[in-house]
Amino acid sequence: MSPDEKEAAITGWLNRERPIxxxxxxxxxxxxxxxxxxxxxxxGVTDSxxxxxxxxxxxxxxxxxxxxxxHIFTSELEGAVVANLKRKEADAVAMAEALSAETRDAVxxxxxxxxxxxxxxxxxxxxxxxxxxxxEAA
Numbered sequence: 001m002s003p004d005e006k007e008a009a010i011t012g013w014l015n016r017e018r019p020i021x022x023x024x025x026x027x028x029x030x031x032x033x034x035x036x037x038x039x040x041x042x043x044g045v046t047d048s049x050x051x052x053x054x055x056x057x058x059x060x061x062x063x064x065x066x067x068x069x070x071h072i073f074t075s076e077l078e079g080a081v082v083a084n085l086k087r088k089e090a091d092a093v094a095m096a097e098a099l100s101a102e103t104r105d106a107v108x109x110x111x112x113x114x115x116x117x118x119x120x121x122x123x124x125x126x127x128x129x130x131x132x133x134x135x136e137a138a
Contacts, residue, residue: 029055038066043073045081049088 001009006027013021016036021028025042028034029051037059042052060068074082108114 025051025055029058032058033061033063034058035061035064038064038068039071040068041071041073045072045074045078045085047081047084049085049092052085053089053092 009018010021010023010028010032012018014032014034014036021037025046025048040056040059042055045052056068056070059070072082
């Protein structure tokens with residue numbers, strides 16, 4: 001297809017004049033708001049978890065009113081690529097959780113104007129409890 005034909009096809013789909021769009025993540029995966037779409041299929045995979053993530057997020061955006069279903073079709077020969085994508089997804093989730101934990105106290109301090117002060121103490125001497133504190137009269 002020529003660039004003009006591609007643009008017309010994409011615009012027609014975005015305007016709901018075409019019920020189905022067949023494309024590649026490299027064309028449709030970036031910068032398009034497709035929250036009218038709730039069904040997506042990927043035939044084959046690449047090592048780019050970011051391209052997959054962005055392509056899925058085109059449908060799963062603010063304004064989406066339906067549950068989004070994503071189907072991925074791969075061959076047995078792509079097993080290593082699928083495993084690599086799953087690892088990258090786990091890494092992305094772990095990084096997001098770590099960033100959230102790191103920024104929580106900073107955001108709280110910025111919003112409330114308070115900070116958490118921690119005084120770490122490592123005892124070097126054994127403390128003896130005073131007798132008046134351990135007596136039954138206390």
